[in-house]
Amino acid sequence: MPSAASKFNTDATRMVADAEHRQMMQQSLTGYQKTRSTNAGRFQDWESARTRAAAIKDEAIRNLDRYLEQFEQKLIARGAKVFWANDAAEARGYILDLARAKQAKTIVKSKTMVSEEIHLNPALEKAGFQVVESDLGEFIVQLRKEPPYHIVFPAMHLTRGQISDLFHQKLGSEPTSDPEELTMTARRTLRQEYLVADIGITGANFAVAETGMISITENEGNARLTSALPKTHVVLLGIEKVVPRLADLALLLPMLATAGTGQQITCYNSLIGGPRSAEEVDGPEEMHVVLLDNSRTRLLADAEQRDALRCIRCGACLNVCPIFRNVGGHTYGTTYQGPIGSVITPHLRSLQSWQHLSQASSLCGACTETCPVKIDLHHHLLQNRRNAVTEKGSILQKLGFKAFAFVVNRPRWFAMGVRAMKCFMPLQHLLNATPADPVWPWTKSRELPAFARKSFRELWKQRTP
C-alpha cells in the first residue's frame, strides 16, 4: 500500500505530463482571474476589506465558545435541534440515526465539503439510503464515482464531451456538445428528487451567532430547494464557520463571491434560522444542525496557525496556486486541495503522513496574497515543515543539514567542499542527464549551471590590493 506521499509523487508525475489537462486548467483559471480582478477592482478598497474580513473571523475565533453557544441557543429557541459532533464518526452516526428514525428512502444533498470530509455518502449508501447530489458539479462526479476536483468547482477537470458521455451512459440522455442541454438534463433528473426526498442535507458557508442563522451561498438554487422541499433539513458545518453578526455578511458575502468565482455576488445567498415557523406556508418541519469539530480544535490550539480557521472555503488559493494548476485536484488525495488543504490536512489528519503536501510547494506566496481573509498560508507551509522534522525528522536529513551548517560557517571547509565537488564534475559530465547522474533530479530536464573558473570570493581577493 503506497504511502500518501509516494502516491502524490506518482499522480503528480502523471498529471504534469498531461498537456490537455494543463491547457484546460490554464484556460479555466485565466478566465476566473479576469472576472475576479474586475470585481475586486470594483471594491473601493479591496485590501482594507481583506483586513476587516480577517478581523471579523478572528473575533469569532477568539470567542468561538461564546459565539457557538449563542448560535445554538437562538436555533433551539426557534425549534431547531443542534448536535455537537466530536468527530466524523459521531456526525455520521447522528445523521444515520436520524435517517432511520425518519424511515427515509431518498436523501437529497446540496454541496457541502464537510460531508466529503466525514465520508457521509458511502455510509448512507451502505445503510441502504439513496443519496442524490443536487449541485451539478457534485452530481457529475457522483455519477463518475470520483471525489470533487476542487472545493468550489467539483467537475472543472471534465470536458463537455466527457460529461455528455457520462449522462448518455448513466442517464440514457442523447449525446450533445451543448452545455445548456447537459444542464437541462441534470435539472430534469434532479427536479423529481427534490420533490420525493425525505431528508435534505445542506452545508453552510457561515453561521451567524447574533441571530442563530446559517447562510448558504450558491448559484444554482439547489441548496434552496434542498432546504425548502424535504420535511427534514439537516445542516452539516464545521465549528469554525461562525461569524458574530448578521451585518458582517454584508462584507463576507461579496468577498466570498469575488474570491471564489469572480462574481460580484452569487445568485442566491440564503439565511435559514430554523424549521418553518407556525405561520409560514412551507419549509421543513424539522431542522437539525450538526456542529462538527473533527480536529478543528486541534488547529485552534495551534496559536501560530489558528488563522487557518478564518477560511471561508472560497477556493481562491487553489485557483492561483501553480502547483494546483499543474497537478490538479485529485493528486492531493485530500478533501481540501490546494494551499489551504496542504496547511490544514496535517491538523485534520496526521502531520507525518501529510507533510509532503507542505513540501510540494515553491512557497511563491500567491495563495497568501490572494486569500480574502489574509491567512498566512505559505508561511504555514514552512511551519508544517519545521513541525514535521521537529516531531520526527529523518536522521539522515538532520545529519545532512548539520553538516551543511558546519561547512558553510567555516570558509576553509567550504573551499574544501567546493574543490571536492569540482573533482566530481568530470564524472558528472560523463553521466549527465542519465539516471546514474548524482544530480539526475535536476539534469533530467535542465542543463546544470557550470562552476565558474574563479568564484566571486576568489575574484574579490584578486582585486583588493
Place this chain on the structure above:
Amino acid sequence: MNTRDSILGRIREALRAGSVGHAAESGAELGAGSVGIRRFLPKVPDDFPGQLALFAELSANLKTEFLPCADEAAASAQLQVLAAREQWESVACPANSEMQNLLTALTIPKLEVSRSTAMTDLGKTSAGITGCDALVAQTGSVLLTAASGGGRALSVLPPHHVVIASASQLVPDLPAAFELLHRKYGPNFPSFMTFITGPSRTGDIERILVLGAHGPRKLSVIMVGQTAVS
C-alpha cells in the same frame, strides 16, 4: 461528559494560548459595523436616480429583466404582456396578498400558495409571482423572506420568478439591506430570507455560463411607481 461540553472544553483550552505571528494580526478596531464595511464595498451613487441606473445596469448584466412601471395599472398590463410572451399556462402567488389586484387581469389559473399546496402542483405552474423586502442597487439583488416571498418554494420552484417591487423599496447597498432586515423583522425573523441576484445559473461545465440550473431560468422585476430609466 456530553459532546457539547467536550467540544466547548477543548475550545476554551485551546484559546488559553494567545495567537502569535500573523494569526494575531487582525485589527482591534472592530465594531465600526456597517459604516466601516460601506467604505470598502463598491461605490454606490448617493441619489435615487443614480442608484436606479446602477440597479438597471446590473440587472442587464445578470440577465434580470427589469421592468419599471409608472403605476399599478401599468404593472398589471406588464404582467399580461409577460403572460402572453412567455405563454404562461398558470401562475402561483402568495395567498391573501396585496398584489392580488395586480393579478386580476390575468385570465390563466392562479394557484394561491398555502400550507396545503402540494409542491408538485407548484412545480407545474409557469411562474411564481412574489413581493419582496428590498431591491439592492449595489448588487442588483432582490431581498425577500418567507413572509414577503410567499414561503421558501414559491420564488425558486416555478421556472419564472416575477418580483413585484415598489420604487421606495430600492436601497443603496448590502449594509442597508441588512439594516432593513433588522428594522423590519428583528428579533423574530422569518425562518428563511434570501438575496436573489439574477436567474439561477451554473458554470460547472467548462466554466460556460448556463442559466436555469435548478432555480428559475427567468427573473423579472416589476418596479411599480417608476417610469422607465433613461
Place this chain on the structure above:
Amino acid sequence: MRISLFIPCYVDQFYPQVGLSVVRVFERLGHEVQFDETLVCCGQPAFNAGFWPEARQVAAKVVRQLSATDVVVVPSGSCATMIKVFYRELFAGAPEEEAVNQLALRTFEFSEFLVDKLGVTDLGSRFQGSATFHDGCHGFRELGVRTQPRALLRQVKDLTLIEMEDNTTCCGFGGLFAVKFPMISTAMGETKCGLATKTGADYLISNDSSCLMHLEGLLKRSGSKMKALHLAEVLANFR
C-alpha cells in the same frame, strides 16, 4: 556610502560576474563596496527544509559578521528575504532578536536599494536588445520589489522592455523543491519559459539568480536562443 555586499552561494560559485557587476555599479556611483569573504550562505536551504536550529547556526554567524555594517545589499530577492524577514522568525524571543531587527532595517535587495534608498534610476547604462523581466517571488511578495527593476531597466539606453503575460507566476525553482519535486518544478518552469519566449525578447532578466539558474537550465535544454541575465549585468554596461 559604505555598502556591504552579501553574495549568495550560487552567485559566488556559478555567476560571479553578477557579483562583479554589482560592485561596478556601486563604485561607478562613487560608493565604497565591502565584502566579507567568510560569509557563504544565508541559511535558507536549512530553513526551508524545516531544520531551524541548523538554519539558526548559519544565520547567527551572518548576523554577527554583518553587525558592524552601515548597509547590506543582496543581489537576490530570496536571500534578502531570508535576512530581512525570516531571520526575525528564527530569532523571535532570542538574545539576537534586537540585532536581527536592526539588520533587517539596513538590508536591501539590489534594485530596491538603488531606487528607494539611493534614489537612482538612470545609471548611464546601455544594453542593446529586447528583454523581458521575471520577478522572483520572494522579492516580489515578501519585499514588495516590483517597480524598482523596471524603473532601472527603462533608463537603459537601447534596451526594449517587453512584459510577459501572467508575469507574477512562479518560475518553479523554490530551492530544494526543484529537486524534491522535479516534475512539478519543471512543469512550472516550462510554463514560465513559454510565457517568456512568447514575448520574442532576446533576454530574460531577473533580480534573482536562483530563478535564472532554473529557467536558464530549461531554456538551454530546449535549445532556446533566449539568454538569461541578472539585472546587475545589464546595468553594469555603461555608456
